[in-house]
Amino acid sequence: MKRTDTSSISSPTIKKKKDMEGGQITTKGKDNNMSDQQQQVVQNITTSSPTHEEEEDYSSYKTIEEFGYRYNDKGQLRSIKDDSTFKFVTQEHYDALGDVVATTIQKMMTQEPYHLIELQIPEDNIEGVDPTKPHTNIFLSDDFYANEERLLIIICGSGRVVAGQWARSICINDTLGKGTIFEYLEQAKKNNFSFIILNPNQTRGEYIGKNGKPKMGSVPGSETPYNHVQYVYDHYIVKSKAKAITIIAHSFGGQLTMHILESRPKIMDKLKAIGLTDSVHSHSVLRRSNVESDSEDDDDDNEQNTQYKYTKAQKVENNKKVLKFISNNCINWVASKQPVGQDLGFSTYQSCQHRSSGHTKHEYTSSSYVLHLTETPIIYLFIYSFKSRSKNMLLALRIVCSILPALFTLLLSAFMINSFVLVENLIHIF
Numbered sequence: 001m002k003r004t005d006t007s008s009i010s011s012p013t014i015k016k017k018k019d020m021e022g023g024q025i026t027t028k029g030k031d032n033n034m035s036d037q038q039q040q041v042v043q044n045i046t047t048s049s050p051t052h053e054e055e056e057d058y059s060s061y062k063t064i065e066e067f068g069y070r071y072n073d074k075g076q077l078r079s080i081k082d083d084s085t086f087k088f089v090t091q092e093h094y095d096a097l098g099d100v101v102a103t104t105i106q107k108m109m110t111q112e113p114y115h116l117i118e119l120q121i122p123e124d125n126i127e128g129v130d131p132t133k134p135h136t137n138i139f140l141s142d143d144f145y146a147n148e149e150r151l152l153i154i155i156c157g158s159g160r161v162v163a164g165q166w167a168r169s170i171c172i173n174d175t176l177g178k179g180t181i182f183e184y185l186e187q188a189k190k191n192n193f194s195f196i197i198l199n200p201n202q203t204r205g206e207y208i209g210k211n212g213k214p215k216m217g218s219v220p221g222s223e224t225p226y227n228h229v230q231y232v233y234d235h236y237i238v239k240s241k242a243k244a245i246t247i248i249a250h251s252f253g254g255q256l257t258m259h260i261l262e263s264r265p266k267i268m269d270k271l272k273a274i275g276l277t278d279s280v281h282s283h284s285v286l287r288r289s290n291v292e293s294d295s296e297d298d299d300d301d302n303e304q305n306t307q308y309k310y311t312k313a314q315k316v317e318n319n320k321k322v323l324k325f326i327s328n329n330c331i332n333w334v335a336s337k338q339p340v341g342q343d344l345g346f347s348t349y350q351s352c353q354h355r356s357s358g359h360t361k362h363e364y365t366s367s368s369y370v371l372h373l374t375e376t377p378i379i380y381l382f383i384y385s386f387k388s389r390s391k392n393m394l395l396a397l398r399i400v401c402s403i404l405p406a407l408f409t410l411l412l413s414a415f416m417i418n419s420f421v422l423v424e425n426l427i428h429i430f
Helices: 036-048 091-109 168-173 182-190 225-235 252-263 265-269 283-291 312-329 362-373 391-429
Strands: 015-019 024-028 069-071 077-079 117-121 136-140 150-155 193-197 204-208 214-218 244-250 271-277 330-334 343-347 352-356
Touching: 077 168, 091 136, 091 168, 117 225, 150 182, 150 252, 168 362, 182 193, 225 252, 244 252, 252 265, 252 271, 252 312, 265 271, 265 312, 271 312, 312 330
Parallel strands: 150 193, 150 244, 244 271, 271 330, 330 352
Antiparallel strands: 015 024, 069 077, 117 136, 136 193, 204 214, 343 352
């Protein structure tokens, strides 16, 4: 911490002592010849640095209230004491608060109005999870297994975000409505979707060691984000009865989506649409990783399900299918100054269509995009679950929508002309 220069303060009766452990300067005595300003400088130095003993262990906090905050009715984090916004203290304090905010959000997802089911994975046996092995969690809608119509898969980006979040910083400094998937869940429920929320960043989990003490270790089946999405597909998504699947993914979640398509190509039999928000995926990178192999049967070392191991030729074929699919059925809503929904053209780098999310900041692209959806959801999100994989269907819909106003004007004009002719004929008769 930067210290104020006190070398110009002359005081024979002031004895300064620096505590080497806490970095605190203490003072003894008082110089009556010192000005009030000089005395204030010394006082500031004395009280500005807390001792090691005064530092709190934020990791022991379990609730937001212990940090002195609460969420108001608008989803804003506010001080319990004076209703002020969040104040940064230290990185340790911020990270600890962020962890508690994440668990709070996940708890909210299991309650009214969402009623999600939290599952610990891997499921070790029919009786539940094994506490001696690390686990992570995912969330399902209560109609996940029963819904035979539509399924929505939600995948977050990378970093210290968990299932249910788009951006931790927005949840702390702005609102939950913009930083979480809550709006998406509400839109999905209105349109009769079941849904599953993946948790690719939680690759390590707590478990009870042989000595009876808690430890941290890699989660079996979710050792990496790539392994996680494969595990969830193999053990849950394939069991869904839904005829139409839609994927919504943010940032690195787009890369994980491409991985699902290439490692589990059968999902494309039911997948109708992919909506990405400022995805960072590059299909060319995945293409090189899939085909740059010395042997014909050089399989992915991380692949745990042997039925999904492919030869080099099979990977090349899968890649061609993915390229064709995402070029027709995937849109990436990117950070842009253009109005939300503005067509930005086709990206050859990402092999998909780009549209404006309506916001210039990466972390806000998901919230800006969905806030627009709340006004016209069927046009920008769920329409892709009903349309054919051919572009012609969407083109036809656009043409029809564009000519409707002109058609209405034409019919109205014809009606008015006929009315005038009828009146004129009546005048001649009488």
